Amino acid sequence: MKKVKSNKFTILTLGCFKNAVDSETIITNMIANNFEYSPDIKKSDMLIINTCGFINPAKEESLKVISEAIDLKHKGKLKKIMVVGCLSERYRNDLVQQLPEVDHIFGINPSADILKALDKDLKYNLIGERRLLTPSHYAYIKISDGCNNPCSFCAIPLIRGNHISRPKEEIIEEISLLAQNGVKEFILIAQDSTYYGLDLYGKREISSLLEAIAKIEGVKWIRLMYAYPTKFPVELLDIIKNSPKICKYLDIPLQHISDSVLKSMRRGSSGRYIKKLIETIRSKIPEITIRSTFIVGYPNETEKDFKELFDFINDYQLDRVGVFTYSSEDNTIAYELGDPIAEEVKKERRDIIMQAQMRISLKKNKSKIGKKLTVIIDEFEKNSYIARSESDAPEIDNSVIINTNKKLKVGDFVDVLISDASEYDLFAKL
Numbered sequence: 001m002k003k004v005k006s007n008k009f010t011i012l013t014l015g016c017f018k019n020a021v022d023s024e025t026i027i028t029n030m031i032a033n034n035f036e037y038s039p040d041i042k043k044s045d046m047l048i049i050n051t052c053g054f055i056n057p058a059k060e061e062s063l064k065v066i067s068e069a070i071d072l073k074h075k076g077k078l079k080k081i082m083v084v085g086c087l088s089e090r091y092r093n094d095l096v097q098q099l100p101e102v103d104h105i106f107g108i109n110p111s112a113d114i115l116k117a118l119d120k121d122l123k124y125n126l127i128g129e130r131r132l133l134t135p136s137h138y139a140y141i142k143i144s145d146g147c148n149n150p151c152s153f154c155a156i157p158l159i160r161g162n163h164i165s166r167p168k169e170e171i172i173e174e175i176s177l178l179a180q181n182g183v184k185e186f187i188l189i190a191q192d193s194t195y196y197g198l199d200l201y202g203k204r205e206i207s208s209l210l211e212a213i214a215k216i217e218g219v220k221w222i223r224l225m226y227a228y229p230t231k232f233p234v235e236l237l238d239i240i241k242n243s244p245k246i247c248k249y250l251d252i253p254l255q256h257i258s259d260s261v262l263k264s265m266r267r268g269s270s271g272r273y274i275k276k277l278i279e280t281i282r283s284k285i286p287e288i289t290i291r292s293t294f295i296v297g298y299p300n301e302t303e304k305d306f307k308e309l310f311d312f313i314n315d316y317q318l319d320r321v322g323v324f325t326y327s328s329e330d331n332t333i334a335y336e337l338g339d340p341i342a343e344e345v346k347k348e349r350r351d352i353i354m355q356a357q358m359r360i361s362l363k364k365n366k367s368k369i370g371k372k373l374t375v376i377i378d379e380f381e382k383n384s385y386i387a388r389s390e391s392d393a394p395e396i397d398n399s400v401i402i403n404t405n406k407k408l409k410v411g412d413f414v415d416v417l418i419s420d421a422s423e424y425d426l427f428a429k430l
Contacts, residue, residue: 008036010044013133014062015052017189017225019085020133021142022109023050026084027131029111033120037131041072045079048114053087053159055327062087070101082117084110086159108160109145129177135378137411138185138221138394139178143171143209147191149228151255152266152333153295153326156191163192165200172212179218184411185376186219187393192228194236207239214245220413221376223393225251229277230268237284247390250281251291257312258305261298266333271308278316289391291320296353297346298326299337306349313356319364320397321357323350358423365398365421372417373428375400377410387414389426400426 009030013023026048027037038044047069051062062085072078082104088095089107096105106113112122132139146160175186188210190196197205206224213222222245227236229252240246256262257271281288294309313321325346328339375387378394385402392398402408402416416428 007034008038008044009046009048010038010041011048011050012041012065013050014065015050015054015058015086017140017187018142018145018191019050019052021130021140021189022085023048024130024133026050026111026114027133028129029115029122031131033115033118035118042077046082047072047078047080048082048084051083051085051087053085053090054155055324055329057327059087066099066102070099073101080104082106082110082114084108084114090155090159130174132183134394135410136182137376137378138187139183140187140189141171141175142166142190143188143193143196143206144190148195149192149230149268150266150333152264153298153329155329155332158331160191163195163199165196165198165205167200168197168205168209168212171209172216175213175219176216179216182218182411184218184413185221185223186213187223187225188213189225192226193224194227194231194233204233207233207236210236210239210243210246214243219245221245221247221390223247223249223390225393227252229254229274232277234280234284237281240288241285247289248285248287249289249291249391249393251393252277253293255293255295256298256301256305256309258301258308261301261305264300264334264337265295265298271312275312275316278318289319291322291393291397292318293322293324294353295324295326296349297341297343299328299334299340301326301341310353310356313353313360317360317364318357319361319391321353321360322396323353323357325350361398362421362423365423365426368418368426369421370418372415373400373426374413374415375402375428377402377408377412377414379410380408387416387428398424398426400428402428402430404430406430 011023013020031037049065052058066083069081073081080103083102084106088105092105104117115122144163144165146163147156148163194206227250254274259270328335373389375389377385377387379386385408387400387402389400416430418426418428420427
């Protein structure tokens with residue numbers, strides 16, 4: 001009979017970086033109530049699964065993980081299972097009926113519910129004390145939750161509700177405490193980061209928030225993700241340009257370039273607006289790295305629309321690109337359009353865009369050979385140090401691979417000379 005270690009728990013996080021922040025908050029509150037966190041499920045009796053319910057592949061992955069956990073419980077290797085997050089927020093009633101083996105099912109922001117189920121209390125004074133799931137030198141900072149944009153394909157407002165900005169003072173306090181504990185890079189995330197402050201202060205305050213963060217002692221890099229393109233606050237570009245702490249990097253999800261697709265997507269912008277915005281960003285900050293994501297296979301995307309997107313990718317040569325195939329999501333506006341484009345066609349279009357982007361990325365990376373870069377060391381692996389430049393967000397962008405016999409520390413900044421390049425990696429020496 002397995003000995004019960006009722007105070008040990010593991011959390012599995014699925015989905016986006018915003019979910020990872022939620023998991024860190026759960027862990028922090030659990031530890032504050034004398035539970036012991038272990039990343040090893042074999043050493044725990046309680047498993048919390050933080051699910052994603054954004055698109056069909058994510059939902060399928062979440063259900064697969066829950067099924068595997070139930071199997072472990074049947075075998076006596078788990079005592080308690082809790083399911084939380086976006087999937088259970090969206091389909092809680094269905095999951096309760098379909099998964100009787102799961103002990104508790106909660107939605108988003110579940111810390112209070114989890115602790116109540118365990119006869120414990122939520123602690124309200126844990127800002128900046130998050131138990132990071134990232135390496136200790138960088139952290140994701142959620143500046144807001146929810147979204148007010150009416151995108152036809154997106155289930156986020158159904159799950160997360162309207163946009164809610166965190167007070168500026170709370171964010172500054174959190175970052176200050178994390179910086180005191182050795183965090184050097186802060187990655188700002190939201191569903192729509194450029195909307196920040198409009199609900200709290202009556203105007204967009206992302207620029208002043210970045211300025212305030214840049215003044216915090218110990219902060220070395222600030223990276224901005226999920227900048228919605230429509231009504232983009234152009235004054236933000238001067239803040240990014242003029243602060244040495246703010247990475248010359250912008251993640252701006254464009255989704256498409258065809259006017260007919262953008263209109264049906266309810267993105268609030270046109271292809272001409274997007275092209276002008278990219279041109280403005282590059283004219284203000286010539287050295288900036290631009291990352292974006294696109295959707296192919298949207299219900300009304302014709303071959304002509306796709307060709308227009310393909311031409312845009314080749315003509316505007318963004319630095320980083322991710323491509324998703326359209327996922328028809330119930331209760332979204334686009335759901336009424338059906339899903340007429342075959343999955344094989346969607347995947348083919350995705351692959352065509354990504355092959356074009358590989359060629360662009362290789363060309364851009366080769367142009368860096370012989371140049372000096374400042375990089376941050378993320379890890380040591382197979383006799384090499386894996387690092388990133390300010391052009392690269394963790395996990396989703398390029399790596400800089402350093403071969404050296406010199407002992408380096410994870411989290412340190414070092415200057416390197418780029419000696420070679422591939423599609424998604426740079427190779428460097430000190």
